[in-house]
Amino acid sequence: xxxxxxxxxxxxxxxxxxxxxxxxxxxxxxxxxxxxxxxxxxxxxxxxxxxxxxxxxxxxxxxxxxxxxxxxxxxxxxxxxxxxxxxxxxxxxxxxxxxxxxxxxxxxxxxxxxxxxxxxxxxxxxxxxxxxxxxxxxxxxxxxxxxxxxxxxxxxxxxxxxxxxxxxxxxxxxxxxxxxxxxxxxxxxxxxxxxxxxxxxxxxxxxxxxxxxxxxxxxxxxxxxxxxxxxxxxxxxxxxxxxxxxxxxxxxxxxxxxxxxxxxxxxxxxxxxxxxxxxxxxxxxxxxxxxxxxxxxxxxxxxxxx
Amino acid sequence: xxxxxxxxxxxxxxxxxxxxxxxxxxxxxxxxxxxxxxxxxxxxxxxxxxxxxxxxxxxxxxxxxxxxxxxxxxxxxxxxxxxxxxxxxxxxxxxxxxxxxxxxxxxxxxxxxxxxxxxxxxxxxxxxxxxxxxxxxxxxxxxxxxxxxxxxxxxxxxxxxxxxxxxxxxxxxxxxxxxxxxxxxxxxxxxxxxxxxxxxxxxxxxxxxxxx
Numbered sequence: 030x031x032x033x034x035x036x037x038x039x040x041x042x043x044x045x046x047x048x049x050x051x052x053x054x055x056x057x058x059x060x061x062x063x064x065x066x067x068x069x070x071x072x073x074x075x076x077x078x079x080x081x082x083x084x085x086x087x088x089x090x091x092x093x094x095x096x097x098x099x100x101x102x103x104x105x106x107x108x109x110x111x112x113x114x115x116x117x118x119x120x121x122x123x124x125x126x127x128x129x130x131x132x133x134x135x136x137x138x139x140x141x142x143x144x145x146x147x148x149x150x151x152x153x154x155x156x157x158x159x160x161x162x163x164x165x166x167x168x169x170x171x172x173x174x175x176x177x178x179x180x181x182x183x184x185x186x187x188x189x190x191x192x193x194x195x196x197x198x199x200x201x202x203x204x205x206x207x208x209x210x211x212x213x214x215x216x217x218x219x220x221x222x223x224x225x226x227x228x229x230x231x232x233x234x235x236x237x238x239x240x241x242x243x244x245x246x247x248x249x250x251x252x253x254x255x256x257x258x259x260x261x262x263x264x265x266x267x268x269x270x271x272x273x274x275x276x277x278x279x280x281x282x283x284x285x286x287x288x289x290x291x292x293x294x295x296x297x298x299x300x301x302x303x304x305x306x307x308x309x310x311x312x313x314x315x316x317x318x319x320x321x322x323x324x325x326x327x328x329x330x331x332x333x334x335x
Numbered sequence: 336x337x338x339x340x341x342x343x344x345x346x347x348x349x350x351x352x353x354x355x356x357x358x359x360x361x362x363x364x365x366x367x368x369x370x371x372x373x374x375x376x377x378x379x380x381x382x383x384x385x386x387x388x389x390x391x392x393x394x395x396x397x398x399x400x401x402x403x404x405x406x407x408x409x410x411x412x413x414x415x416x417x418x419x420x421x422x423x424x425x426x427x428x429x430x431x432x433x434x435x436x437x438x439x440x441x442x443x444x445x446x447x448x449x450x451x452x453x454x455x456x457x458x459x460x461x462x463x464x465x466x467x468x469x470x471x472x473x474x475x476x477x478x479x480x481x482x483x484x485x486x487x488x489x490x491x492x493x494x495x496x497x498x499x500x501x502x503x504x505x506x507x508x509x510x511x512x513x514x515x516x517x518x519x520x521x522x523x524x525x526x527x528x529x530x531x532x533x534x535x536x537x538x539x540x541x542x543x544x545x546x547x
């Protein structure tokens with residue numbers, strides 16, 4: 030059937046190809062991979078849920094077909110037992126798509142090494158779902174280190190793994206490590222979502238009658254942390270933190286003004302308050318009023334006088 | 336974003352008035368109007384309207400207070416999440432997750448991964464209803480194949496969320512009787528002029544596909 034479809038019969042192509050729980054054999058996956066090449070114009074989503082992918086040749090064929098495909102940017106591979114063969118996991122991860130769903134794949138520490146390796150290579154993927162696998166705190170540390178090298182991933186789904194507070198802190202630290210300014214600079218500033226907690230998802234909180242303010246949920250607080258951009262992280266870390274201001278003191282005085290002024294290039298009236306505040310705090314610490322003249326825009330001085 | 340704004344507004348107010356620290360207005364005027372509208376125009380209703388408005392303003396103040404409080408909570412968390420103060424909270428949240436997942440697994444009946452590769456002894460009997468449905472769906476596919484029609488290959492058996500009958504399997508196992516349908520479908524496709532077949536979607540869910 031697949032061979033016939035891929036034999037010059039198709040004039041327009043499918044947008045979605047979904048083979049979910051079809052007990053595909055390796056040869057079936059290879060045939061499907063060939064079919065995908067035929068569906069080159071419209072197809073953008075490929076699902077193979079609940080099919081065992083445990084053969085390297087079929088995995089390579091699958092991955093190659095996606096790499097060469099112009100439009101497919103999402104692949105869904107839940108319940109495919111990919112974690113049992115980390116080499117296959119890596120091959121599939123390297124399929125050059127924007128979203129891969131690998132929930133429920135029995136991925137353990139050996140797989141986590143491959144995932145970290147993949148993330149660190151800064152691939153084009155924007156969203157990676159790894160929910161309900163068997164990742165632990167050590168794996169979270171490994172992934173968090175890889176995240177610091179990544180500039181493209183936007184969302185990471187990790188609900189239902191074997192994490193404790195240690196793993197969560199490691200992952201969040203990859204996004205915001207306020208120990209010093211270098212650490213902040215080296216943090217990941219692109220990741221906008223790390224989903225770790227199932228019970229605090231909006232639908233489930235209402236189902237469980239958890240009636241407390243959203244920001245009091247860890248999930249809500251984590252989301253807010255991830256909203257911060259690089260500048261906001263620096264500003265937040267600088268507030269009331271003499272150790273960081275002390276760190277700034279090591280920067281040559283001539284450069285201080287620029288360091289503090291860089292956010293002003295894109296400042297609006299509303300945001301100006303926060304920059305002024307941090308400049309003010311810094312000035313107090315340094316006792317160098319000259320910085321004020323360098324950092325504050327003239328129109329804000331005018332406002333103050335008004 | 337907002338937590339920074341609010342926190343800094345507070346800090347500015349406490350430390351020194353720089354003259355440009357106007358509060359961000361989170362109020363929605365339209366909402367206020369809606370609250371204040373009363374359906375008749377007598378004095379009593381006017382009083383009621385005034386009272387409602389006051390209540391609304393009071394409510395908005397409460398909202399603002401709550402918002403500021405929330406911002407403080409969030410900011411404190413961001414500054415201190417890695418110092419150990421939240422360990423118990425994190426672990427409690429994960430514990431809740433495990434409880435929810437255990438319950439979900441208990442109530443979620445369609446679990447093909449575990450079931451699909453372990454046929455029960457009486458699988459043919461349990462396959463009967465699903466097999467009939469797949470035959471019908473294949474026949475629909477066959478009928479829809481023509482030069483001027485969009486062709487959908489959809490074979491779907493109890494996709495996620497659908498409850499199984501007691502005498503059903505979560506997957507329709509392949510049986511030789513289906514070969515006939517597949518052969519007819521291929522023959523029909525072969526009749527089509529090359530490059531004329533229009534395929535909208537290929538969707539096969541919970542139906543076993545065997546080697547050809």
